Amino acid sequence: DTAVSQTPKYLVTQMGNDKSIKCEQNLGHDTMYWYKQDSKKFLKIMFSYNNKELIINETVPNRFSPKSPDKAHLNLHINSLELGDSAVYFCASSQARAGNEQFFGPGTRLTVL
Amino acid sequence: SQKIEQNSEALNIQEGKTATLTCNYTNYSPAYLQWYRQDPGRGPVFLLLIRENEKEKRKERLKVTFDTTLKQSLFHITASQPADSATYLCALDPLNSGYSTLTFGKGTMLLVSP
Numbered sequence: 680d681t682a683v684s685q686t687p688k689y690l691v692t693q694m695g696n697d698k699s700i701k702c703e704q705n706l707g708h709d710t711m712y713w714y715k716q717d718s719k720k721f722l723k724i725m726f727s728y729n730n731k732e733l734i735i736n737e738t739v740p741n742r743f744s745p746k747s748p749d750k751a752h753l754n755l756h757i758n759s760l761e762l763g764d765s766a767v768y769f770c771a772s773s774q775a776r777a778g779n780e781q782f783f784g785p786g787t788r789l790t791v792l
Numbered sequence: 793s794q795k796i797e798q799n800s801e802a803l804n805i806q807e808g809k810t811a812t813l814t815c816n817y818t819n820y821s822p823a824y825l826q827w828y829r830q831d832p833g834r835g836p837v838f839l840l841l842i843r844e845n846e847k848e849k850r851k852e853r854l855k856v857t858f859d860t861t862l863k864q865s866l867f868h869i870t871a872s873q874p875a876d877s878a879t880y881l882c883a884l885d886p887l888n889s890g891y892s893t894l895t896f897g898k899g900t901m902l903l904v905s906p
């Protein structure tokens with residue numbers, strides 16, 4: 680009964696490839712997020728979706744495209760992977776109303792060679 | 793520019809003592825401030841939330857203070873245990889859009905030795 684799950688946990692790929700990371704939450708939350716945590720452990724918001732609608736899109740290269748098929752799922756597709764994309768990507772969810780805690784997934788460690 | 797600063801150096805304390813972690817911010821007007829714990833190889837876990845009109849919040853051995861004049865939050869763990877060793881992140885939520893938009897500090901690593 681995992682609350683927020685992500686697959687895969689590890690992803691090793693070559694530069695230039697396209698890859699996807701999947702996220703699912705079973706908490707009934709309306710809002711989902713993607714964060715990137717770089718090698719310096721800095722956790723930064725990338726995207727936020729509320730009820731399948733994009734509400735936050737930080738300055739992220741357009742090689743990154745989130746997709747929310749329903750409010751329990753938020754996937755992240757990355758085109759033309761670059762070395763600098765290597766990081767841990769976390770999915771999170773919360774109730775839509777601001778001021779609520781966020782529940783994080785276990786993370787996906789992406790390594791681009 | 794907006795900044796959130798947490799002690800970059802690890803905090804080493806002995807078991808049983810009180811750990812105090814600091815979060816300072818500039819050029820923010822957060823409506824909420826949250827603290828999370830992150831263990832190696834895991835996602836952050838929510839600990840406490842404090843609102844801008846609250847001075848202090850407690851939960852078991854944890855206490856958070858929020859001073860909007862000093863632009864600072866202090867996070868205390870009393871009677872610390874080795875199991876409290878982790879990285880602690882503060883996060884600000886300005887409540888601009890009506891949705892939660894957390895901005896995280898870089899975190900402070902806490903090491904509690906037996």
